[in-house]
Amino acid sequence: MRSRRGFAVRSLSVRVAAAMVLLVAVVSVVISVLTTAAISSYLTKQLDSKVAASQGRTIMALTKGDGSQPPPAPHGQDAGTVTAYLSSSGAIGNVITADGVLATLSDPAVAALDEVPADDGNRTVDLPALGQYRAHASQIGPVTVVTALPTKDIADTINSLIGWEVLFGGVGVLTAGGVAVFVVRRQLRPLRRVAQTAREVAGLPLDTGEIGVTARVPDQLTDERTEVGQVAVALNTLLGHMESALDARHRSELQVRQFVADASHELRTPLTTIHGYAQLSLRQRDHELFSHAMGKVMVEATRMAALVEDLLLLARLDAGRPLDLRPVDLTRLARESVTDAQIVSPDHHWALSLPPEPVVVTGDEQRLHQVVTNLLSNARRHTPAGTTVTVELIADDRHTAVLTIHDNGPGIPADLQPNVFKRFTRADTSRTRDSGGSGLGLSLAQSITEAHGGIVTVTSRPGDTCFTLALPR
Structure with missing residues (x-):
């Protein structure tokens, strides 16, 4: 080659x-x-x-x-x-x-x-x-x-002149040939350097993990006023796009592996519980113990079904499935979600601030209700009793509805904040049930919000955590 x-x-x-x-x-x-x-x-x-x-x-x-x-x-x-x-x-x-x-x-x-x-x-x-x-x-x-x-x-x-012309012409052609070969080789030297860079990149194992930064054509050869410089700039741009694409693919593969591992872990816990209680119920003839085992099986089966349903919803959102779009009254949705949260967690202090006029957006009401519920559940699960959670809804002048959920709890660890919306991200790496859900709540909230053309963000420090949900009106 x-x-x-x-x-x-x-x-x-x-x-x-x-x-x-x-x-x-x-x-x-x-x-x-x-x-x-x-x-x-x-x-x-x-x-x-x-x-x-x-x-x-x-x-x-x-x-x-x-x-x-x-x-x-x-x-x-x-x-x-x-x-x-x-x-x-x-x-x-x-x-x-x-x-x-x-x-x-x-x-x-x-x-x-x-x-x-x-x-x-x-x-x-x-x-x-x-x-x-x-x-x-x-x-x-x-x-x-x-x-x-x-x-x-x-x-x-005339004959003598023609003879001299032939002689001088031959010498001139030979001289021009030698000079042309020298000049062309010298001028094509940058092109050979470009080709060498392409060969170096072509020799890399592009199918093995993260590539990182590959070779580049030197800056002194990227003068776009020359044809070789234009080729060099185009090659460097192509290599940059290739690196980004390969790194993104590698990160995606790692995320898929992590996703499969996390999903397997989350499903293994309820399956293990169901298996254990099923065996216990087969060994025991006591009706009360049998009823308790079946109840536990039902709880874990329900939890597993909810996890599978969340995973299926994420897959549908990733595939770009259409939503059931219609006018949604965010004011009513926020009021109902806070009322439900007060019933589930009466030990928290819940505050609600709504505008005098209803705030209406176009969206899927069931999914938007799920977003608000997940954000409120996140605040309830990760803050101690007595924490004040404030929900505020405003409609700004940029045709955007903004819903903020603020709490004065301990906050989110700094090293966890960049990954807080990733799937199966949990503050407790031990994954015990005492720490809360499966780690899909915030990921679902982000996916649903982005499917509506909105954005959800978080800022947090001890005593001041705020999730902001912005939706187009």
Whole structure:
């Protein structure tokens, strides 16, 4: 796997370097072609100027003669200059050799010059045995005068230029290739660091417990003004989300394990009691003892059924089951709940403060009654006799109904407050029945409240504990 990733990075380097080399090669070819064309045009114009000057000298020599025969080559003509005189009576031509000797042109060469139109600019012609020439024809009376100069110097210059262009272009392409490979590898070094971070995270055992903080791309490589920096930032963000998701999953798994353990513990106690009293009733024939055993079995069975019902309700709330929503008079609900609490626990002092007008919210009346009852039961169970419990209901200006339950009891331990709404959370870790219920009351209160779009909070210190229930109206 590592070799494949390395190949991918190298292939990217090769592709980018090849693109740069190809670009340099194309630019070099374009520049070479344009340069060659420009030099060729310039040299051709210079040669045309020489042809015009040579033609002028030839015409001047012709006009100074008596016209009975062609004049010799005028003075000042370069070696290789071709001169031809064409008329209806005949044609003759000569060429100045490299030794300065005036040589007669062959008939095919004269015939080629005869094809040049008079007074129509310079033309390129191929003269047999001589090569390529630039020729100009002028009509002087009955005689057509043609002067031509060789293009060999231009061809040699262009061929030499092309050779140098090929050489310099090849050197430039090779140099560009080496520089491109060096620069691309250097620029892709941060990308390789990003890939290394991804490989480190990929090698972690993501399926074993809590992951914690994984590797990150260094901050110096997370400049979002660059493409690599944007990739690095995106990878770091992805890793952060992954850590959060895996840690949340781990915590959820731990909560599930703890939930199963707590539920098993809570169910085991009544089951053990039922089993013991059932065996006792089978061994005893005394009617009174049998009735007591059956009564105890009934109490524990009822307690177990209530626990199962609470667990089932929590599961339904977690699954998002719809509630039976309708207008609920919180004022009446609070009054009835406090009245019930006074009957159950007359040793506590119960105080109730209600607004003059009924406070109505939309909700499930049975579940909201369960929330208030659980909060009052929590205050009753965890405070000694003589504690004052004050229930106050207000409707604020933000379309929210706020119910507070305050007591001046010993308070909730500080280490227990962050977990007070978690399931099976109990102040007494021994889980004896003397300490109260199963530890699901506050968890149910929070779940039901959140299902109504509300929130329940707690603040506590010795002598001042307050649960606040806020519901939208």
